[in-house]
Amino acid sequence: xxxxxxxxxxxxxxxxxxxxxxxxxxxxxxxxxxxxxxxxxxxxxxxxxxxxxxxxxxxxxxxxxxxxxxxxxxxxxxxxxxxxxxxxxxxxxxxxxxxxxxxxxxxxxxxx
Amino acid sequence: xxxxxxxxxxxxxxxxxxxxxxxxxxxxxxxxxxxxxxxxxxxxxxxxxxxxxxxxxxxxxxxxxxxxxxxxxxxxxxxxxxxxxxxxxxxxxxxxxxxxxxxxxxxxxxxxxxxxxxxx
Numbered sequence: 001x002x003x004x005x006x007x008x009x010x011x012x013x014x015x016x017x018x019x020x021x022x023x024x025x026x027x028x029x030x031x032x033x034x035x036x037x038x039x040x041x042x043x044x045x046x047x048x049x050x051x052x053x054x055x056x057x058x059x060x061x062x063x064x065x066x067x068x069x070x071x072x073x074x075x076x077x078x079x080x081x082x083x084x085x086x087x088x089x090x091x092x093x094x095x096x097x098x099x100x101x102x103x104x105x106x107x108x109x110x111x112x
Numbered sequence: 113x114x115x116x117x118x119x120x121x122x123x124x125x126x127x128x129x130x131x132x133x134x135x136x137x138x139x140x141x142x143x144x145x146x147x148x149x150x151x152x153x154x155x156x157x158x159x160x161x162x163x164x165x166x167x168x169x170x171x172x173x174x175x176x177x178x179x180x181x182x183x184x185x186x187x188x189x190x191x192x193x194x195x196x197x198x199x200x201x202x203x204x205x206x207x208x209x210x211x212x213x214x215x216x217x218x219x220x221x222x223x224x225x226x227x228x229x230x231x232x
Contacts, residue, residue: 034217038159045208045225046159051218089159093217100172101161 003102004029004090011110017078020107022090023071028102030071034093037066037075040106041086049088050075077109085111114139114146116209116223124203124230130196134209134223135189141167142187147212149219150183150194152205160205164212165192199230 005023012018022029022037029035035053038046048057050066053073063078073092077084090104120132134148141148149164163173165183173181177196185192196203206227210219 032217036218038219045222046219047222048218048220051216051220057220091159091218100164101174103159103161105158 003094003096004092004104006088006090006104006107008105009108009110011112012077012080013112014080014082016080017076018080018109019077020075020088020090020109022073022075022092022104024073024092024094024102025071025096027096028092028094029068029073029090031095032093033068035066035068035073036091037064037073038089038091039084039086040089046089080111082111085109114211114221116211116221118207118209118223118226120226120228122227122229124199124228125232126200126230127198130194130199130203130207130228130230132194132207132209132226132228133191134193135191136211137190140187141185141190141192143167145214147172147214148183148185148192149210149212151208151210151219153208153225154202154205162194162196162207166214201230204228204230 037050040046053068054066087106094102115137117135147164150162165171180197182195206225208225209223211221
């Protein structure tokens with residue numbers, strides 16, 4: 001069982017917007033602005049899409065945005081495109097015991 | 113730009129030690145400023161942080177794996193390594209090396225990953 005909770009799957013049609021949630025605790029998501037999001041296409045390494053809750057690395061489309069409220073972080077993808085179909089993982093720094101890092105279980109995004 | 117490449121056996125027998133190496137290019141481990149990390153992904157599952165090492169040798173491990181994990185660094189070869197002892201089928205996974213800048217809280221560069229299967 002992953003430390004952060006994500007929905008197993010979400011779907012949307014091209015051009016629509018979707019939001020993926022990531023729920024943790026006050027020891028991770030709620031306690032720090034260190035939530036990051038990764039996109040993973042099949043057979044590929046994860047790619048950083050969002051860092052520190054809402055910042056986009058250079059080269060990442062502005063269709064991707066992040067936010068946080070309490071113990072839940074969210075990734076929103078607007079103007080869905082076929083190439084957005086992938087698995088998405090959230091991650092957070094944590095002060096729980098001595099574990100420094102936790103990930104979500106991943107969300108499969110299907111573009112209909 | 114930093115590039116990472118994992119290498120090592122793709123098949124390990126139960127009870128043996130899994131050994132992987134990550135070669136870093138485009139940057140020097142000894143210059144500091146990065147935590148060099150190992151992360152794994154069980155087949156069809158999510159990501160699991162294993163641990164990381166600073167160039168100085170300081171290490172941080174996932175408590176659930178700590179008794180079996182050793183991460184080390186070889187600055188002369190610009191490589192860092194993972195050893196996981198007493199492996200079982202539950203350790204079958206794709207193993208990624210990744211980097212994290214010391215003052216940042218995300219993993220920005222990743223290797224392509226290498227599948228390690230534990231089987232007799």
